């Protein structure tokens with residue numbers, strides 16, 4: 001370890017990093033905050049006309065022996081880091097399910113860091129424990145999950161799906177939680193479902209080979225007859241079906257499975273019914289899309305990511321369960337070093353220490369209101385319809401399938417112009433940044449129309 005530099009003064013060092021109880025550096029800390037505000041507004045938000053990525057060269061971390069001056073550090077971030085970021089502020093960026101966060105959630109995220117409470121337990125985050133609990137019930141009610149619903153925020157939809165599968169395993173074979181043996185279990189999702197289901201099967205010890213991927217139609221919706229045939233086949237092979245998922249907003253085409261019908265099949269075969277609405281869940285705010293969510297009350301668990309189609313700065317995702325007891329039974333770890341008379345989210349979660357993302361989500365909902373959420377969701381549907389019309393009017397382009405949400409899949413219909421080539425041409429010209437997913441064996445172009453000024 002290096003020696004301290006000759007001019008190192010502990011008090012100066014401490015004053016750079018913490019508020020002094022004598023308040024002598026209060027204004028310096030405030031100025032640092034204002035410098036961040038300027039950096040964020042001028043060099044992050046006010047870049048809508050700038051390139052998708054300005055600098056693709058690699059970056060070196062260069063940890064110094066002696067700490068940098070904070071002003072120099074901010075300057076380095078501005079000149080070396082920001083040009084290498086992906087510019088989601090550009091309204092022509094439509095590649096993936098990554099939104100520009102609403103302004104309130106950007107600043108709320110800093111507030112969360114400043115407060116730094118810990119969702120591990122009530123005594124480390126009393127108000128946020130209440131806030132998260134009430135928000136989970138609020139979202140559960142929004143999806144029609146009944147009076148015993150509950151849930152937890154998670155660091156993403158993958159973790160929510162993994163948690164859902166864990167609860168399902170413990171419900172079907174309670175011994176698997178204690179002695180670790182899950183026997184013969186088999187789960188069913190569509191071939192358009194997210195890869196986190198494979199991850200989950202690995203994590204819960206049932207294994208990826210016991211995840212059956214059911215065929216979908218050309219829009220990406222699960223084929224109900226195929227689902228039932230696959231379940232029956234598994235039973236004939238001596239396996240025990242335990243989990244069926246419907247996807248509300250598939251990752252490539254944004255398709256929504258027939259939730260009610262999938263739920264009824266799940267129940268007929270005594271399976272846990274999960275809905276992965278990580279992306280599409282925000283559709284519940286739009287009366288136009290609400291019919292797609294019919295049957296949510298059948299769900300034992302739902303994944304939903306406000307960090308995607310609700311414009312909340314990451315991370316913000318959740319797992320909601322119909323019956324709180326499943327969440328309690330699923331984990332029921334002990335927190336011997338905590339007051340255990342109260343609700344401790346650390347007992348209801350794969351994570352221990354967790355950020356208080358509830359503050360950001362609550363502030364977002366308070367600031368926009370339910371009508372504001374509906375407006376933004378429907379606006380993105382309208383903007384995606386503009387894109388759809390542009391594709392239909394372009395002689396060299398065609399839709400891959402009929403869109404369901406604000407996701408448009410398209411391809412070139414000119415054999416001399418591959419989708420890969422077209423994509424690069426558009427990116428180089430600064431015209432559009434689309435992604436290039438593999439869909440039913442072909443590379444296609446995908447636009448997720450999330451930017452409120454997209455176009």
Ligand SMILES: *Cc1c(COP(=O)(O)O)cnc(C)c1O
Nearest residue numbers: 156157158159194249251278279
């Ligand atoms: C994004 C997504 C996930 C994964 O969520 P992360 O937050 O990226 O972990 C899971 N399922 C669907 C349908 C998604 O769109």
